[in-house]
Amino acid sequence: MKQKDKNTEALILQTARSVFIEKGLAGARMQDIADKAGFNKALLHYYFTSKNKLFDIVFEQEFGDFFSHLAGILMAELPLFEKIEKIVLLDIERLTQFPGLPNFMLNEMSQNPEAIMKRMKKIPVGLILGSFQKQINSEVKKGIIKKISAQQLLINIQSLCIFPFISRPMIKGLMQMDEKAYQAMIKQRKTEVAAFIISAIKL
């Protein structure tokens, strides 16, 4: 065997992912990851050199995943309202699976904005945003929706999808929901949020 064991590597990565997402970069301990994965701490360094390198790999993976999905829908040949519905559904379903994800990503982003900026540059944002704005403008001209910038619309969509997950503890506490009630509320949002947005922009 001349390669580092792919199974071991994958197991470490997967474990690191769960610990980083739960605790964040500063809060995560290499020892925790090692214990949870069932290896010695030194092995993590053998495979990934340092905590930061390990973190970068995890982060980049999650980051890429999220944006490729979003870009996929935005660039598809679909009516505007269907795109909105698709984005909302995809977002909420993905986040239902990994509720800790946005907190992790956003927190680390505000902790280290420069690093993110670099990654962003790889994404053809101008193209994607431009084509989406064109689609919006066309609907505006047809008198179907109100004038709105692609930026503001996207921010609104993502706000309404992501925020309820980030603020889960607050919502549960404040609205006196148990986990079941919270899940029910999230499920309701899968359709309600899209309707809310469409109703907001429809003329």
Place this chain on the structure above:
Amino acid sequence: MKQKDKNTEALILQTARSVFIEKGLAGARMQDIADKAGFNKALLHYYFTSKNKLFDIVFEQEFGDFFSHLAGILMAELPLFEKIEKIVLLDIERLTQFPGLPNFMLNEMSQNPEAIMKRMKKIPVGLILGSFQKQINSEVKKGIIKKISAQQLLINIQSLCIFPFISRPMIKGLMQMDEKAYQAMIKQRKTEVAAFIISAIKL
């Protein structure tokens, strides 16, 4: 002087606040706070005993502030649409002043949900939420707005206000905005978000 110096105490607290908000509980260093406040590290312990105690005080302060403002508007004698406008304006203006605040609060909440739950219990949520729901129902009966739960509406309002601040680095990177463009976008949201919400629920 028999009391601990109130100025020193206040200065430490204020400095701690800024450091905690910037770095979070795990990321903040007592040394940083001490340096920034211009004191010795031991002094922080003299005044506040431990890092956690200091943090708790800072957190509780921010937390109380936020909710008393929100509750104030919700319980006021105002038409529904005006309340929405007021909440949006208050939120965005407050967050413009302290952009790091929601990231700090939400992150620490998901790190330590139990502690927050306790604090929540002190707030008469049922009362506030109930009275707000009544107002909504009354507008629904008058045929002015669509049926919606107070919970979902409040979540939507807070999502649209707060998320753009939490995701500032992402938005700036993704939408290729410099700080000026970002501020302009935020300013626009002060009025646009309320209009968006009202348009979404109006019949």
Place this chain on the structure above:
DNA sequence: GGAGTTTTTAACCATTTGGTTAAAAGTAAT
């Protein structure tokens, strides 16, 4: 100005934590 109190500091300490190293265990080819 001196006694008694409070405030502030410098020097330490114990623990945690990321990271290293050298040796042991495992694997594959000859």
Place this chain on the structure above:
DNA sequence: ATTACTTTTAACCAAATGGTTAAAAACTCC
């Protein structure tokens, strides 16, 4: 089986960090 290599481990190390302590400095009241 021997050799040559990779994988895994236990034991360490140095730096960082929260916290302690004892003494110096400053203030208050007489």
